Amino acid sequence: MTTRPAPLTPGVFADLLPAMLADLAELVGCETPSADRAAFARGAALVARQGARALGADPEVLVREGCTHLRWRLGGGPRRVLVLCHQDTVWPVGTLTAIPWSVVDGVVRGPGCLDMKGGIVLGLTALAQLRAAGTDLDGVTVLVTGDEEVGSPTSADLIREEARGCAAVLVLEAGADDGGLKTGRKGASMYELLVTGRAAHAGLEPEKGISATLELAHQVGAIAALADPGQGTTVTPTALVSGTTTNTVPASGRLSVDVRALTAAEQQRVDAGMRALTPHLPGAVLELRGGVNRPPLEVASSAGLFALAQQVSARLGLPAPEAVTVGGASDGNFTAGIGVPTLDGLGAVGGGAHAAGEHVRTTELPGRAALVAGLVRAVLAAAPGTHGRDVGGLGLPDEGTGGG
Template identity: 80%
Template sequence: MLADLAALVTCESPSADLAAVAAGAEQVARLGTRSLGTEPEVLVLAGCTHLRWRLGTGPRRLLLLCHQDTVWPLGTLATIPWSVTDGVVRGPGCFDMKAGIVLAFTVLSRLQAAGTDLDGVTVLVTGDEEIGSPTSADLIRAEATGCRAVLVLEASADGGALKTGRKGASLYELAVTGRAAHAGLEPEKGVSSTIELAHQVLAVAALADPAHGTTVTPTVLTSGTTTNTVPAAGTLGVDVRALTAAEQQRVDAGMRALTPVLPGARLELRGGINRPPLEEASSAALFALAGTVSAGLGLPAPVGVTVGGASDGNFTAGIGVPSLDGLGADGGGANAAGEHVLAAELPGRAALLAGLVTAVLADGDGAGVGVGVPDEEPDGE
């Protein structure tokens, strides 16, 4: 597993560089072809490369969901090189989430060798998760439709905890148009986008509801061009996280109800709900199954947590497919200089994943992992 992980980590694949994502996909394709004995479908959507392995010819039963893009720009290996020291693996993207890809291929390869029937298993490795999955969201939902379960190979939470819930994410840009004027000669003739944005920042922040775990965070703010001009245009970025779809919809309605404060100012709202929440009800049956599998293997009982970050598992839970996240590597430091994987924990993570795959496939009617799985492809958002 470490040798395979080294091959993936040393092929840098930042989301914003489509050529690098394509090169990373080639490396993943080589590893997956060797492990599974079959080449993937290469799906290029709006220039972004995604990989899909559909094992067997029967109906889809189980989706293993991964992504191979990272937040790290090309050249990061020069400052954070691949290394394994005292059992700690380091390198850009090792934890989030290239180790999860390695775990998926390792487990399926071993199960194939042991004679497990993997007909109906899909492995999907996307290339744009870190930037909100703009080209892969519909692909993910379509691939999950009809499956009994989705196992998401994102990195674990602290201490190896599984992610049984994730907040939904909404992303907005609020554009303000005012009117320019000379700041010294006739400022009264202007309509300041900066002052309008100051009002809007406070209105946006007031939409948060800490009691319900809803955060509404004004982020990137721009306005104006020169210091002696009343600014005529500006923008505000807004990041929203919510535990429930109802809260996400409430904030969305509030964002769309914003009105200008200054006479003559105009507002334009762009963006919206990006990922629905992965609510704990979506993962409950799979988490219970993970507990049963762990007990049978003599592994520690899994811990489940809800986290603020979203993943592609939010999409699959959002269409009603049972989804369990955080099944990738144990470690820490995602998206930070301290990103690392604990090598000694990889065999246990692989054993848990193998047990879950086997149990889901053995569950003939899907009753053990949830109900209400859709049998028709959903419309896109």
């Protein structure tokens, strides 16, 4: 009988907290807004160096349409676990001047520390310790993408490609404010409605014009009515632009619309409603752009992995995690959308993502790293081809099989 490796407990990772904070400080100190490809490439080089140290191998550097992504495929066997991260942030270069890196009273601050550079450090630290403890990481893939914050236009296909055939996708986005795991995420759709009317002098002959502003006013109400609060579906008209001068009937305008839905059926219902919009004013022309960006991460997609996380937490002496459904989407929506079991929110715990108060609680980092390590080890041991239970059941491996 094979002896079970000793669990990597929170205490093991507590000893590594200074090193984790040093790595996080290095990543936060290199600002990586999604749109600044040069700045992002510099950040990717730092992640590559940290990852090479942790994983014992350099990553593949995948540049798609100028955007840098990093991929480590460990071992030569079938892909079994995808650890999914992104290192782009919403913060422009220069934000560090206003929100400098700091660690005060157990609270880390700095742009991107929570969303989601803290998750990258947690994942690499967890995998490094698994390697050091003798766990065979054959079948683990680590993917760090570069455009999540802008809808993953160059990485969505890559993410789906890496997830197919895996037993589990572990998404190291930030946890809920109380540390809960994100077992459900709304799907996101993004639209732009363009209206073409006809210009005319607003004082001399307004009746000869077709007002894009008036047409948009009618469309805003029709679009907002597609929401269904009872189903958790939000349809939010956001940015609106129309006209060019104050004395001209506006000939063109555009409206952006943000849609969030808990189920694919609701997402498709709204999509059909958006495509059924018709002009209200005679002669006005509508053009709809956009559509579904990310499918929902439905709770059923994460149920097995969440149960496994509860078992791992109990074994490690961690508080039982709570399941949380959130409105924001992530790259985990893509993997759940193709039917791969996906658990999100395994990254750092804090609050204030995308806001000036973004922060990470240092006391949560050791337990989070231990949970990630335990999940990876358990899924690998339970996957087909091992002596553990079939990963479909997502139970912890039997005693003596090396899981835990």
